[in-house]
Amino acid sequence: MTTAPLRVAVSGAAGQIAYSLLFRLAKGDVFGSGQPIHLSLLEITPALPALRGVVMELEDCAFPLLNGISVSDDPAVAFRDIDAAFLVGSRPRGKGMERRDLLSANAAIFKAQGRALNEQAKRTAKVLVVGNPANTNAWIAIRHAPDLPHDAITSMIRLDHNRAQAQLAAKAGVDVTAVERLAVWGNHSPTMFADWQHAVVQGRPLPDLIGDHAWYRDTLIPTVAQRGTAIIEARGLSSAASAANAAIDHMRDWVQGSGDRWVSMGLASEGDYGLPQGLVCGVPALCRDGRIERVRGLELDAFARRMLDRTVAELMEERAAVADL
Numbered sequence: 001m002t003t004a005p006l007r008v009a010v011s012g013a014a015g016q017i018a019y020s021l022l023f024r025l026a027k028g029d030v031f032g033s034g035q036p037i038h039l040s041l042l043e044i045t046p047a048l049p050a051l052r053g054v055v056m057e058l059e060d061c062a063f064p065l066l067n068g069i070s071v072s073d074d075p076a077v078a079f080r081d082i083d084a085a086f087l088v089g090s091r092p093r094g095k096g097m098e099r100r101d102l103l104s105a106n107a108a109i110f111k112a113q114g115r116a117l118n119e120q121a122k123r124t125a126k127v128l129v130v131g132n133p134a135n136t137n138a139w140i141a142i143r144h145a146p147d148l149p150h151d152a153i154t155s156m157i158r159l160d161h162n163r164a165q166a167q168l169a170a171k172a173g174v175d176v177t178a179v180e181r182l183a184v185w186g187n188h189s190p191t192m193f194a195d196w197q198h199a200v201v202q203g204r205p206l207p208d209l210i211g212d213h214a215w216y217r218d219t220l221i222p223t224v225a226q227r228g229t230a231i232i233e234a235r236g237l238s239s240a241a242s243a244a245n246a247a248i249d250h251m252r253d254w255v256q257g258s259g260d261r262w263v264s265m266g267l268a269s270e271g272d273y274g275l276p277q278g279l280v281c282g283v284p285a286l287c288r289d290g291r292i293e294r295v296r297g298l299e300l301d302a303f304a305r306r307m308l309d310r311t312v313a314e315l316m317e318e319r320a321a322v323a324d325l
């Protein structure tokens with residue numbers, strides 16, 4: 001029996017993140033080594049010639065799982081009957097900008113794409129918003145896709161989770177995989193909160209193992225929050241391969257399950273932890289059988305509460321700034 005291909009949309013397909021993402025998707029890194037896919041690539045009209053070159057390269061890899069490729073500059077065509085979408089296409093920030101400076105430039109894109117998803121995507125589709133400001137773009141897309149299930153559209157905070165995991169593991173002198181129950185809360189912005197309060201290494205509390213709370217507050221949290229800026233300063237361009245890798249991790253765990261590992265995902269709030277309903281906020285979650293389960297009922301200490309309130313306040317400001325749309 002042959003397995004039917006899944007239709008996977010990628011917007012911004014001629015951009016730098018897509019240049020890492022597409023090849024790993026076609027290799028099977030998200031949907032598994034037995035699952036063929038069809039890539040449905042979306043770009044703006046002027047980028048279609050460059051995208052043609054990317055398509056040629058994909059063809060030249062002779063990926064056994066790549067069943068077909070289609071290209072469009074119309075979201076209504078690119079999102080037809082899709083099973084999954086990576087919404088990457090949008091403007092990246094340059095030096096001296098914050099991600100929220102992209103709000104007005106990118107909001108219109110996510111309004112149109114939310115509508116197209118609402119009309120065209122399979123009702124079971126899983127959507128990841130990568131384009132910045134990712135949380136608020138996802139919130140816009142959700143507002144314009146009222147017929148999709150509650151958790152169909154998510155935003156990416158996994159890059160921040162991976163960054164924090166790597167830094168914490170290095171400080172503790174353990175493998176990255178040993179760091180568990182880490183959470184990154186809030187906005188994918190400098191206010192994000194990398195929370196080690198519940199983190200463990202082989203059952204031992206990570207804060208006890210590292211034992212340096214000043215380092216956590218004064219170095220780890222700002223380093224993770226400013227990592228995107230540090231990469232722009234160093235590369236002259238925003239992170240790309242690590243962003244594509246985080247998108248793959250997010251979607252793979254959602255599709256194939258995270259086991260008992262907590263992952264951080266930007267999810268529309270259901271009111272847990274006092275987060276305003278519907279606000280798209282980074283929270284800890286588990287993924288099982290293609291569903292997302294929020295990690296509920298965690299005790300937040302006073303520091304965590306303050307950090308969470310700060311990032312939520314920023315998300316509320318962003319939401320207010322695009323409310324007219």
Ligand SMILES: NC(=O)c1ccc[n+]([C@@H]2O[C@H](COP(=O)([O-])OP(=O)(O)OC[C@H]3O[C@@H](n4cnc5c(N)ncnc54)[C@H](O)[C@@H]3O)[C@@H](O)[C@H]2O)c1
Binds near residue numbers: 014042133243
């Ligand atoms: N959430 C995260 O953790 C994270 C991490 C890294 C980058 N990003 C964001 O991802 C986005 C893409 O980054 P990049 O480095 O690939 O940028 P890029 O400029 O290299 O590529 C973006 C592509 O999107 C295309 N595009 C623009 N408007 C579009 C539209 N309406 N429909 C379809 N395609 C469109 C452009 O033509 C371009 O090819 C940026 O907003 C960046 O800030 C997010």
Ligand SMILES: O=C(O)C[C@H](O)C(=O)O
Binds near residue numbers: 092093229231
């Ligand atoms: O920082 C950026 O603008 C790109 C991305 O969001 C990142 O965190 O690397």
